[in-house]
Amino acid sequence: MRLIELTSDYEMKPFDCGDAALNGFLCDEAKLFLDLQLARTYLLCDGEEIAGYFSLLNDKLSKQDVANSAWRKVKKLFPHTKHFGSYPAVKIGRFAISTRYHGSGLGRELMDILKRLLKQDRGYSMFRFLTVDAYLTAIPFYEKNEFKPLAPAGGQGDTQAMYFDMKLLPRP
Numbered sequence: 001m002r003l004i005e006l007t008s009d010y011e012m013k014p015f016d017c018g019d020a021a022l023n024g025f026l027c028d029e030a031k032l033f034l035d036l037q038l039a040r041t042y043l044l045c046d047g048e049e050i051a052g053y054f055s056l057l058n059d060k061l062s063k064q065d066v067a068n069s070a071w072r073k074v075k076k077l078f079p080h081t082k083h084f085g086s087y088p089a090v091k092i093g094r095f096a097i098s099t100r101y102h103g104s105g106l107g108r109e110l111m112d113i114l115k116r117l118l119k120q121d122r123g124y125s126m127f128r129f130l131t132v133d134a135y136l137t138a139i140p141f142y143e144k145n146e147f148k149p150l151a152p153a154g155g156q157g158d159t160q161a162m163y164f165d166m167k168l169l170p171r172p
């Protein structure tokens with residue numbers, strides 16, 4: 001399998017993860033998001049087949065958007081002089097695995113690839129947290145990938161805000 005970055009000239013292949021919104025995003029929106037500089041999308045390809053994908057965009061983890069108990073845990077990660085009202089983050093806008101591969105460990109593998117990709121990135125800016133609005137059905141998957149809740153489950157409808165501390169990863 002190989003990870004490729006979606007480009008405007010990529011010839012899209014069929015993809016089905018069992019969720020119409022996530023399928024539709026990849027087929028109909030991902031290139032537009034790239035063109036409008038709203039999100040970058042990466043495809044995990046098994047030969048010609050798309051086995052999974054994720055989209056990334058910039059974000060911030062803000063006190064005002066987070067439950068008090070969760071914010072206390074976030075603050076504890078920093079010395080007192082660095083208790084800010086928000087911290088830089090990268091958001092996983094979309095994350096999906098093709099139904100053909102569900103339960104095979106590929107989701108975890110793709111999440112590890114995503115984390116490593118971002119940890120190794122020697123870009124011009126920096127961020128501390130990964131964030132995601134997890135589908136309620138996918139919360140156990142994110143928990144197993146060391147994401148923590150930011151608000152009570154179901155607080156924002158069918159998703160739960162969660163975060164992962166990039167400092168947990170060893171330096172590349």
Ligand SMILES: CC(C)(COP(=O)(O)OP(=O)(O)OC[C@H]1O[C@@H](n2cnc3c(N)ncnc32)[C@H](O)[C@@H]1OP(=O)(O)O)[C@@H](O)C(=O)NCCC(=O)NCCS
Nearest residue numbers: 095096097102103104105106107108134135137138140141
């Ligand atoms: C959620 C999703 C990405 C998981 O991918 P996957 O390849 O099936 O997951 P993995 O096989 O790597 O599972 C890793 C671990 O998470 C657990 N897990 C995965 N999905 C789970 C679920 N829905 N409920 C409970 N546990 C789950 C697995 O049991 C496994 O645990 P283990 O290591 O103890 O065996 C995939 O099912 C999917 O694309 N679903 C549809 C789209 C979706 O919900 N995306 C998330 C949007 S926020």
